[in-house]
Amino acid sequence: MDSFVTPDRVMSVLAAEERAWSDIGVVQVLGLVAGILFLVLAIRAMFGGGKR
Numbered sequence: 001m002d003s004f005v006t007p008d009r010v011m012s013v014l015a016a017e018e019r020a021w022s023d024i025g026v027v028q029v030l031g032l033v034a035g036i037l038f039l040v041l042a043i044r045a046m047f048g049g050g051k052r
Helices: 007-017 025-046
Strands: none
Touching: none
């Protein structure tokens, strides 16, 4: 009976974990959208954009 944990499986899991979360395209796009949103909100707050 073979062991479920083999060196090849361990190395493939470790290699998969080396990818940084910030390298994922969806995360970069979400960060860009959030950054632009916060920048616009900060500029509006600085110049009194919330006044009526």
